[in-house]
Amino acid sequence: MKKEITIYDIAENVGLSPTTVSRALSNHPRVQETTRKKIVDAAKSLGYQSNIFASSLRKRKSKSIGVIVPRLNSPFQSSVLAGMEKIATQSGYNLVISQSMESLEKEISNTEIMYNSRVDGLLVSKAGTTDDIDHFLPFFKKEIPVLFFDRTPEKNNCTGVVINNTQAIYDATEHLIKQGCKRIVHALGNLQINVYADRLKGYKYALMDHGFVFDAENVISIELDEEAGERITKKILKMHPRPNGLLVSNDTSAASCLMALKKRGIRVPQDVAIVGFNNDLISRMVEPHLSTVNYPSYHMGEVAMKNLINHLDDEHEEILQKTNTITLRSELIIRDSSKRYGDSG
Amino acid sequence: MKKEITIYDIAENVGLSPTTVSRALSNHPRVQETTRKKIVDAAKSLGYQSNIFASSLRKRKSKSIGVIVPRLNSPFQSSVLAGMEKIATQSGYNLVISQSMESLEKEISNTEIMYNSRVDGLLVSKAGTTDDIDHFLPFFKKEIPVLFFDRTPEKNNCTGVVINNTQAIYDATEHLIKQGCKRIVHALGNLQINVYADRLKGYKYALMDHGFVFDAENVISIELDEEAGERITKKILKMHPRPNGLLVSNDTSAASCLMALKKRGIRVPQDVAIVGFNNDLISRMVEPHLSTVNYPSYHMGEVAMKNLINHLDDEHEEILQKTNTITLRSELIIRDSSKRYGDSG
DNA sequence: ATGAAAGCGCTAACAG
DNA sequence: CTGTTAGCGCTTTCAT
Numbered sequence: 001m002k003k004e005i006t007i008y009d010i011a012e013n014v015g016l017s018p019t020t021v022s023r024a025l026s027n028h029p030r031v032q033e034t035t036r037k038k039i040v041d042a043a044k045s046l047g048y049q050s051n052i053f054a055s056s057l058r059k060r061k062s063k064s065i066g067v068i069v070p071r072l073n074s075p076f077q078s079s080v081l082a083g084m085e086k087i088a089t090q091s092g093y094n095l096v097i098s099q100s101m102e103s104l105e106k107e108i109s110n111t112e113i114m115y116n117s118r119v120d121g122l123l124v125s126k127a128g129t130t131d132d133i134d135h136f137l138p139f140f141k142k143e144i145p146v147l148f149f150d151r152t153p154e155k156n157n158c159t160g161v162v163i164n165n166t167q168a169i170y171d172a173t174e175h176l177i178k179q180g181c182k183r184i185v186h187a188l189g190n191l192q193i194n195v196y197a198d199r200l201k202g203y204k205y206a207l208m209d210h211g212f213v214f215d216a217e218n219v220i221s222i223e224l225d226e227e228a229g230e231r232i233t234k235k236i237l238k239m240h241p242r243p244n245g246l247l248v249s250n251d252t253s254a255a256s257c258l259m260a261l262k263k264r265g266i267r268v269p270q271d272v273a274i275v276g277f278n279n280d281l282i283s284r285m286v287e288p289h290l291s292t293v294n295y296p297s298y299h300m301g302e303v304a305m306k307n308l309i310n311h312l313d314d315e316h317e318e319i320l321q322k323t324n325t326i327t328l329r330s331e332l333i334i335r336d337s338s339k340r341y342g343d344s345g
Numbered sequence: 346m347k348k349e350i351t352i353y354d355i356a357e358n359v360g361l362s363p364t365t366v367s368r369a370l371s372n373h374p375r376v377q378e379t380t381r382k383k384i385v386d387a388a389k390s391l392g393y394q395s396n397i398f399a400s401s402l403r404k405r406k407s408k409s410i411g412v413i414v415p416r417l418n419s420p421f422q423s424s425v426l427a428g429m430e431k432i433a434t435q436s437g438y439n440l441v442i443s444q445s446m447e448s449l450e451k452e453i454s455n456t457e458i459m460y461n462s463r464v465d466g467l468l469v470s471k472a473g474t475t476d477d478i479d480h481f482l483p484f485f486k487k488e489i490p491v492l493f494f495d496r497t498p499e500k501n502n503c504t505g506v507v508i509n510n511t512q513a514i515y516d517a518t519e520h521l522i523k524q525g526c527k528r529i530v531h532a533l534g535n536l537q538i539n540v541y542a543d544r545l546k547g548y549k550y551a552l553m554d555h556g557f558v559f560d561a562e563n564v565i566s567i568e569l570d571e572e573a574g575e576r577i578t579k580k581i582l583k584m585h586p587r588p589n590g591l592l593v594s595n596d597t598s599a600a601s602c603l604m605a606l607k608k609r610g611i612r613v614p615q616d617v618a619i620v621g622f623n624n625d626l627i628s629r630m631v632e633p634h635l636s637t638v639n640y641p642s643y644h645m646g647e648v649a650m651k652n653l654i655n656h657l658d659d660e661h662e663e664i665l666q667k668t669n670t671i672t673l674r675s676e677l678i679i680r681d682s683s684k685r686y687g688d689s690g
Numbered sequence: 691a692t693g694a695a696a697g698c699g700c701t702a703a704c705a706g
Numbered sequence: 707c708t709g710t711t712a713g714c715g716c717t718t719t720c721a722t
Contacts, residue, residue: 006699017709022701030707052463053402054699057714062398064441072430073643078423085417085444089455094462096409097442099430110434117439118397226626255630281571282627285600298418351715362693367717375691399715402698
């Protein structure tokens with residue numbers, strides 16, 4: 001391996017000390033402009049590449065941020081990541097990304113890897129299985145900031161960026177009630193995940209507030225994938241009376257429900273009104289278009305990253321450190337899949 | 346800041362030298378089992394965390410791999426990334442991800458960042474604008490492997506993982522011809538991107554082989570986003586005779602075409618047969634279901650990463666170094682959007 | 691099987 | 707504004 005060009009080589013070349021070279025290269029104010037110029041030129045002509053390992057070792061900072069998501073391959077998550085990447089790159093941070101595949105075991109292992117990689121901060125959307133956060137303890141102890149987004153642990157001492165899931169589903173449920181739905185089924189994911197637990201609450205509250213009786217049979221907890229529609233539809237068709245309102249907690253599954261229902265000759269929204277969640281592309285491509293909850297995913301990525309970085313860069317102010325929860329605005333988008341009485345909301 | 350626990354502390358604690366501790370912790374064979382155990386236990390009880398900066402500085406390896414994609418937020422790319430992440434994590438590599446936003450300028454800047462971050466290898470799907478690869482020169486010079494996937498530069502000295510785009514569209518075009526389409530329009534992205542240039546070739550060859558005359562008017566080069574369908578449809582409707590076959594180079598746009606056509610009362614596939622590209626979820630959710638080309642995106646991620654890592658880990662064998670191109674299998678999936686004569690392919 | 695010593699390349703006190 | 711010095715924590719000869 002060829003020898004690396006170091007600041008010592010540059011120093012020798014320009015007849016200055018390594019310190020000055022180091023300062024010049026990192027735009028330290030106390031270096032004369034002419035000196036800096038000379039150094040920068042020499043660096044370029046010698047083909048110098050700063051050694052980030054040495055720099056990190058000395059500064060105890062990696063300038064990188066870890067992100068752990070349940071799955072990389074999801075319209076929602078990839079949109080969040082896009083927002084995060086934009087801000088991180090702008091601010092000079094690298095993004096180290098891994099996925100937990102919805103498994104706590106993998107999340108723990110990923111967390112350890114991130115810790116050992118010495119990321120300056122960690123952004124996490126929790127895997128479903130449990131509410132365990134012991135594996136973040138090393139981060140807490142070392143005061144490396146951990147910020148949760150979307151799927152946050154229940155323990156309320158963790159900073160998180162979320163939407164108001166309860167309110168979102170409250171609104172959706174109320175909308176279906178106003179559309180004349182008498183039996184409303186709510187299909188959602190693993191109830192150990194706060195996101196779904198909160199949505200269930202919103203559903204219950206809305207029913208209550210409108211004089212409906214909550215019936216556990218109307219709650220279907222299921223993996224919300226592409227095939228979910230078939231499974232949900234089969235369950236619905238066995239119910240008496242047959243449900244005429246359906247809340248499905250993501251658009252992929254909502255779209256797949258729509259298809260499964262239509263395949264059986266059941267009309268949407270006349271026989272069953274459907275509301276999805278996320279406002280993914282697909283909600284605008286199926287017919288009828290899906291009513292859904294607009295989830296500001298890209299924005300969530302931006303906000304989460306911006307807060308983390310502010311926290312890292314503001315060495316003095318620790319204002320954000322004690323911010324508990326940042327709630328982003330989400331809103332119900334009403335489209336044809338749930339409009340049973342003309343255009344009314 | 347509290348003092349870090351180092352191998353010196355462990356050494357002192359167990360009465361051995363730092364060298365032995367280092368060896369024990371990295372599973373060097375020449376350490377007695379009992380000694381290793383003692384060291385590992387001490388490390389644990391002292392709360393030791395290996396300092397990866399020091400280790401990287403010494404070993405000149407970061408154990409991380411950079412990935413640059415045009416956009417994080419795309420069903421195709423996120424699926425590729427998921428495949429990459431799986432393999433990288435398995436092999437003990439971190440994934441540093443950034444997006445070029447389809448801009449050469451950002452790609453160049455991202456490449457520099459990756460270089461300065463000292464990634465052990467780089468995986469790139471090129472931004473569209475040009476075929477420029479000068480910004481990878483520093484990698485080539487230092488013999489840091491760069492592997493392209495999907496969108497590869499034309500210069501044929503770059504290793505790449507691809508599908509046979511020409512063949513894929515050849516098959517799709519032939520299929521439409523066999524379905525009785527007399528005028529076939531091909532909508533694709535920026536023709537400076539090899540992927541689209543190759544597809545155009547496949548389209549031309551298929552026309553030629555079936556006695557059709559190629560007409561440049563039938564090629565629409567356009568940004569393939571959610572709104573593309575409207576733009577494509579407007580163009581088609583101005584053509585005489587009206588096209589009755591349509592190849593759209595991604596499923597999002599193909600689906601949006603489908604909708605735009607249906608909105609205008611044009612029947613698919615009877616009036617216009619459509620074939621998309623990628624086999625995204627959406628192709629199975631619109632009606633009629635989209636015929637499309639199955640693009641093994643997840644697999645492409647796995648293969649690209651596996652090859653890169655093999656290259657990195659096999660210090661002796663440099664077999665893969667001279668592999669030029671790995672072509673993955675893709676295949677036409679025929680669904681209702683292009684079936685004009687019953688079930689025939 | 692274990693240890694001593696040197697150095698990877700940088701930055702931050704401190705001094706001038 | 708510039709320089710001297712020391713050390714971040716690890717791995718790796720080379721020696722025993």
